[in-house]
Amino acid sequence: MTVLATAENATGGLRLSATDADELVTLARTVIRRVPGGRIDDPEMIDACRQASMLMPASLRGVLRGFQRESGERGAALIRNLPIDEAALPCTPGTSTSVQRFGTVPALLLMLIAAELGEPVAFRAEKSGALVQDVVPVRGKEDFQGNAGSVLLSFHNENAFHPYRPDFVMLLCLRADRDRVAGLRTACVREMLPLLSPAARTALSSPDFVTAAPPSFGTGQATAPHAVLSGAPEDPDIRVDFAATKALGPAAQQALSELRDLCEQVAHTVVLNPGDLAIVDNRVTLHGRTAFRPRYDGADRWLQRTFVLRDFRRSRIDRPHDGHIIA
Numbered sequence: 001m002t003v004l005a006t007a008e009n010a011t012g013g014l015r016l017s018a019t020d021a022d023e024l025v026t027l028a029r030t031v032i033r034r035v036p037g038g039r040i041d042d043p044e045m046i047d048a049c050r051q052a053s054m055l056m057p058a059s060l061r062g063v064l065r066g067f068q069r070e071s072g073e074r075g076a077a078l079i080r081n082l083p084i085d086e087a088a089l090p091c092t093p094g095t096s097t098s099v100q101r102f103g104t105v106p107a108l109l110l111m112l113i114a115a116e117l118g119e120p121v122a123f124r125a126e127k128s129g130a131l132v133q134d135v136v137p138v139r140g141k142e143d144f145q146g147n148a149g150s151v152l153l154s155f156h157n158e159n160a161f162h163p164y165r166p167d168f169v170m171l172l173c174l175r176a177d178r179d180r181v182a183g184l185r186t187a188c189v190r191e192m193l194p195l196l197s198p199a200a201r202t203a204l205s206s207p208d209f210v211t212a213a214p215p216s217f218g219t220g221q222a223t224a225p226h227a228v229l230s231g232a233p234e235d236p237d238i239r240v241d242f243a244a245t246k247a248l249g250p251a252a253q254q255a256l257s258e259l260r261d262l263c264e265q266v267a268h269t270v271v272l273n274p275g276d277l278a279i280v281d282n283r284v285t286l287h288g289r290t291a292f293r294p295r296y297d298g299a300d301r302w303l304q305r306t307f308v309l310r311d312f313r314r315s316r317i318d319r320p321h322d323g324h325i326i327a
Contacts, residue, residue, distance in 0.1 A: 013063065016081040020057035021275075025083045027052055028108035038103035040111065040132050046120065046324060049108065053115035064116040067279060068310070074268060075188040075285030079277040082109055084174055086274045091298030092175055096138045096148040099130030100304060107132040110172055110306040113277070117168050118310040121324050123159065125217045129325040135171065135303040137294035145243040146214055147305070150294050155187055155263045155286040156241035158307065161211040161223050164315040164326055165239075166307035169280045169287065173272035177301035182292035183271045184278050187263040188285040189229070189238040195262050203255035204228040205236070212244040228259065237283045272303070 016024070031052050032038050035045045053061075060079070067077050084106055100107045110132055114120040120131045127133040138148040145154060159165040171184065196204070207225040225248060229236040242260055247253035263286060272278060280287050294300045309315060318327050 013078045014059060014080070016057070016060065016079065018081075020059060021081055021083040023057055024060075024109060024112075025105055027055055028103075028105045028112065031108055031112070032103035032105075035103070040101055040103060040107055041130065041324070043323070045103065046111070046115075046131075049111040050115045053112045056112060056116070060113075061116060064113060067281075068117050071281035071284065073188060073190045074186065075190065075281040075283075076186045076268070076287075077279045078270060079113075079279070080273075080275060082106075082172065082275045082277055084172075084275040086175055089174055089302070092300045092302040093134050093136050094138060094296060094300075096141060097127065098134035098136060099127050100132040100134065101130060106172055106174055106304055109277075110170055110304060113279075114168075114170065114306050114308045117170075117279070118308045119312040119324065121164075121166065121307050121309050121312075121315070121319075121326055123162070123217070123307075123326050126159075131306060131324060133305045135305050137292075137296075137300050139294075139296050142294075150182075150292055152291045153289040154242040155185070155260070155267075155288045156243060157239055157286055158280075158282050159214070160239050160241040160245065161213045161221070162326075164309065164318065166282050167310045168308040169282050170306045170308065171272070171278045171280070172304045173274055173276045173302075174304060175299065175302040176271065176273050177292045178295060178299060179292060180271055181290065182301050183269040183290040185267050185269045185288040185290060186280060186285050187267045187287075188281075189236060190284060191266040192259065192262040193236070195265070197258065199251070200255040200258045201229065203251045204259060205230070205233075206252070208248045208252035209240070209245050209256070210248065211239070211241055211246075214241070214244060228256070235284075238286065240286065 122129045135147040137150045141148040212222045231237045
């Protein structure tokens with residue numbers, strides 16, 4: 001199994017020292033106490049996290065700033081040994097609407113790190129617009145192609161249909177699945193591009209694809225025709241969701257099939273453990289998940305997720321009151 005970039009095998013990752021982990025706990029608890037009510041989505045809390053992020057350990061800030069500028073050939077990084085006290089966690093939530101509204105150490109870690117990468121955002125139609133969202137298996141949704149499912153989750157950009165899709169997706173593991181088989185999968189266009197045929201490159205760069213909104217939005221809307229590859233030809237962005245993107249012609253369909261096969265060829269997989277934070281550059285890297293078997297006993301896999309935008313102003317027209325929720 002090939003894993004995401006870590007400090008041990010590539011740039012773009014880090015294993016925090018015990019000292020740095022302790023510093024982060026102290027910093028998170030200080031921010032929680034600073035904001036009356038401790039609500040994650042409170043503008044005062046967001047501002048407090050922005051200010052406090054400058055006090056995070058230099059080792060972590062250095063990795064985050066480097067990744068923000070250049071996410072590397074895999075477009076994903078793994079930060080290990082974040083301070084998660086698994087024994088103190090409540091039972092894993094069991095509903096698809098579960099979110100974290102109030103300050104906890106894990107939620108504050110996500111917010112502090114998001115502040116170094118850009119600005120945290122959420123989408124009003126998804127998870128009630130919470131900035132920190134629970135990713136948990138839900139009984140009856142096993143076959144769901146989304147965060148509540150437990151079957152193989154196909155490769156996708158997060159919210160590929162949306163004009164303000166996140167630049168970065170952060171996934172923090174609070175609790176692993178009992179069998180330790182649920183693996184985060186990533187596939188970066190930078191590794192696929194040299195393997196694509198010229199015909200596929202041309203087709204994928206043409207506006208011959210449409211992408212539907214994911215079921216979690218419940219809207220049924222779809223995009224105008226768009227290209228899968230865009231931007232600099234030598235280092236393009238990618239925009240696709242293999243569960244929701246449709247080709248509009250035979251050449252486009254053939255190219256989409258070739259791209260899907262290459263995702264499997266270059267895929268990297270990592271089983272996240274408590275305290276592991278995966279950061280995915282959503283502009284150049286697709287992600288998915290291997291299948292696993294939930295027990296629905298309160299000890300199932302539990303991730304928390306936050307989205308980040310670097311160019312915050314670009315979405316200003318759809319963020320009421322200059323807030324962090326995209327309408």
